[in-house]
Amino acid sequence: AQSVTQPDIHITVSEGASLELRCNYSYGATPYLFWYVQSPGQGLQLLLKYFSGDTLVQGIKGFEAEFKRSQSSFNLRKPSVHWSDAAEYFCAVGQGNQFYFGTGTSLTVIP
C-alpha cells in the first residue's frame, strides 16, 4: 500500500535560515508527488508538484523540491525562510485520482 512519511512533526528555524522538510514515500511505480502548505484555519495550497522530467522542481514562494528515486524522497527546501512561511506543510503522493498525505510538519519561524 502507498504511504507517505514526514519524519519531522515540528521544526523551528530562525528567519533567514535555510529550511529542509523531509518526505519519504512508499510506492511501486513512478509517483506523482506534491507539497502543500496550510495556514491556520485554512485549506491546503499547492506549493509544487512533480510528475516527470527534471527532478528539481520549483514552486511558489521560493520553495523547491528534489525527487530522489533511489531514496524514495521528495524533500522540500527554501534557502531563506520568512516569518510568513510559518505554517503546516504536507507531502502527498498521487495515484490516479487517489491521494495519500503525510501527517504534516509544523514550521515555526523565530524572528
Add this chain to the structure above:
Amino acid sequence: KAGVTQTPRYLIKTRGQQVTLSCSPISGHRSVSWYQQTPGQGLQFLFEYFSETQRNKGNFPGRFSGRQFSNSRSEMNVSTLELGDSALYLCASSFWSGGPDTQYFGPGTRLTVL
C-alpha cells in the same frame, strides 16, 4: 478562475443532529474529494466523486455520505453527529484527464459538535 468554495465556513451542531456541507469545484473540474482533518489523525480521505458517481471511499462509517450533482457540485452529509466528528472538512477538486492529476483545496468547513 474562481477557486474551490465551501459553505458554510463554520458550523456548530449538537450530538445526534445531522449536517450537510457543500462544495463547489473549480469550473471544469469533475472530480471532487472530501477529507476530514483533525489534530490527532491528520488528513483522512472520506470519498471521491466523479461524474456523479462515487469512485473511491475511505474507511468511515456509513453515517458519512456524499453525492455529486450534474454541475459537479458536491455535498457531504453526516448523520447522528458524535463529538468525535468535530473537525475541519476539506473539499478538493481536480480536472481528471486520466493522467497525473492535481487536487485544489477549498478553505474548509469547521464543524464543532457539542
